[in-house]
Amino acid sequence: MIDRLIDNRGLDSFDYRFLALVFAILGIGVLSIHSVTHSQQTGLAPYYIKQIAWIVMGSAAFVFMLVSDYHRIARLAYPLYGVVLLMLAFVLFDGRTSKGAQRWIALGPFSFQPSEFAKLVLILVLAHYYSKTPRVGWLQRVIMPGMLMFPGLVLILKQPDLGSGLSFVAVYAAMLLMVGVRSKALGVILLLIVMLFPFAWEGVWGSLHDYQRQRIMAFVDPAYDPGGKGYHALQSRIAIGSGELMGKGLYGGTQSQLKFLPEGHTDFVFAVYAEEWGFLGVLLLLVLFVALIWLSLEIASKAKDQLGALLAAGIVAMLCFCVVVNIGMTAGMFPIVGIPLPLMSYGGSATVMTMASLGLLLNVKRRRLSLFY
């Protein structure tokens, strides 16, 4: 084991492939944001400039998370979670409202979204919990971490922010899958559920009456608006589909340029990209994402200790979940829930949080020898 560590030591210190993938996706994101927003001048700076500023800030967070000791960061998990819960509570009372939901805290000219940071903090909390607690029964494996997650989930759903809520549950489920459930069989079943989700969704959801669906949607997501969501879904499918093989070219996406596609720079940035770059561009992007996640999984599976492995697994799971659900919803496979596409969607909190997570992930890789320092 020591041999293996020594053998890989030189390569492990820093992974430039990883960084290249991150910045390639970030670059595609900025380009798409510029494409869809360049005709609308809003506020002090154009969206793409602001996004670049977020990326700069995200890079700082990335470096900070990379150089700190993740054990120390993990030790701060509970206090951090406390702060996050306070912020989430604060948002409910005095948050900035946008599109019918209170999700933002204003800080001077900036505003940030505590629910984005809550996801990373939850990963820290659960990884810290599992690495410190002997896991002997259901109580320790499933119930306790579930209770840890619960207050955050309730506060997020209160906003309401169905997307972040689902991410929260996904992080919890991924952690359970990794360590919480004992048998491989259960793991397989869970995986199957995830894999079969789109089909199961079609089957169950499709057999319901309209009013039943609307009731369910209204229950799950109080901000649910059939006309609006249906419009988003249709325009998104039209944008993606009309891209065909080669795409309409940069700035040529009529659906997004003519604003038929709402929120083209945030949750639906993938549809903008797909319209302009076509199926070939889409394949390239999928390859980039898969490569990034693959490298991340590599890091998780080679982590030296439980905490590192759990942190890495949680981060990868969250990344996977966001990518799959976002693309799936823009492509009409899932119902529309507000989940940004990591590294591509416009947004400060999500960009900074994702980059911080990736910094932490590389930290896990870098510190594989930390036990021996």
Added chain:
Amino acid sequence: MAISGTHESELGELQRRLMLLRVGLLLVVGLLAVRLWHLQIREGPYYRDLSENNRTRSVLLEPARGLIYDRHGVLLANNVPSFSLYVTLEDVKDREGLVQKLADLLGLDPVMIRKKLAVRGSKMLPKKVKDRLTLRDATVIESHRLDLPGVMIQVESQRNYPGGMAAAHLLGYVGEISPEQLEKPEFADLHQGSIVGQYGVEKSFDRHVRGQAGQKSVEVDALGHEKRTVSVDKPLAGNDLYLTIDITLQKVAEELLGEESGAIVALDPTSGDILAMASRPGFDPNVLSRELTSKQWVEIVQDERRPLNNRASQGQYPPGSTFKVPMAVAALESNTMSPSSSVLCTGGYQFGKRVYHDWKATGHGSVDLHKALVQSCDVYFYTIGQRMGIDIMAEYAKDFGLGRETGIELPSERVGSIPSMAWKLKVKKEAWLPGETISAAIGQGYVTVTPLQMASMIGTVANDGVSYRPRLVQAIMDRTTGNLQELPAVARGKAHAKPETFRIIKEALAAVVTEGTATRAKSSIVTIGGKTGTAQVAALGKEKKAEKDIPKKFRDHAWFVAFAPVESPKIAVAVLAEHMGHGGSAAAPLAKEVIETYMKLRAQELAVVPQS
């Protein structure tokens, strides 16, 4: 170390589970790729079509309606640009604020604006709030444009009738195509909102005048804002019409009727050209061609005087004694009477137990055909009617165009009725009574005619039996090619009578004016022949009241039909003045005025032509 060992094995377990995650990841991303392949490659063309339709909108370009001129090129109908204010509710965030702003800026009634905005319909489509905005108002709105999201000023072409009420019944008016009209094949290439002629020449010549709509394909954004024009298919302007009427004569005729109800038709008997066709009361086609409030519409439709009724071609009246003209022809032609044989009029005509009175209670004495026409002797015509029988009378009446359409190019022409035995069986399901023949002989009873028919009838007499279809349009100018297509006069037929008969009749009619019942039509500048008529509206019983004591609606209609000059007729006129009493006093002077005006206009025209 025990704990650490557990941890070690748990780390191994965790790493094995990460393998599952990899497999899962590949599977899920594979599914995504398949889904995207399906969307972009398999269904790509379908979505491309959808996206094309998503962003392009067809905008109809309304054609300019053809212009309408009178016979001398005086403009009767044109198009004027008009500013209309539209509001697209989809783009309005604060509806009440907008209402207040518009009310302040334009001085409009906020209640009216609210009402217009409340009209049902898609929020995406603009609603017309106000039309005929002044240029100043339009400018005010444009300069406040940024404060007024969703507000739009559209320049529209609006039909305009510079003469106002002049020739209104004839010109008609335009309006939005109705749902029923849209169903009809002749409107197949039109669409909701198209403007079509709804009345008058505007309606009957709509096919020529309306032109052809063009289309513009524009690229729009999700809010419907125009971004770029993709293609333009220009509209084709409608053709111009040159009418046969002389607007000066038309106005004179209308002024002569004044506030009274009635009609005056003047035509050229040698061509059928309608020179003037007045019907009163009238209306302003400018009002009817624009957006009417339902209150305005109800007011017009429920007006007891029925201003939308063209009395010239749609009013059906008993002709009274004017009917004696074709009856006189019939008497001579059917050899019922010779010009010289006479009838003794003692003021009444005994038939069975009933006595039919003459208008002159003391009687006319011995009456031949000439005197019968000049003095309008009823007994003479009772007698010849009785001798001819209703079927011969009907035959000759029809020969002069009564009881059938004249064929004028106006919608909904009425035909009146010329009774015969067969007619009564068919219409009334009853046998003809001999007494009814006597009433019919003096143009009462079942006999009804239109003023247009009577003008045509007297014109036919003036023209020695040759009749032309009355026409209103003499030429159509194609706006795109510039070709002027002259419409020929159309012969309608020939009344079957000898020239000698016409000579005798015309001589008598001339005497009607010089010495008979129509001396008030006597002119110092032109010879006029004519026949008075008084059409009974209600049987008033035995006691004859003074006319001024009878309620107006029960007073008789006054008729006068005339032609001039007697030697070579150039104009035939029919005057009908409702409830104005006797033809000789009420109608004859109007006909004289029309004829004199026309003769003066002609003289001016002829004086000008040689100079040029």
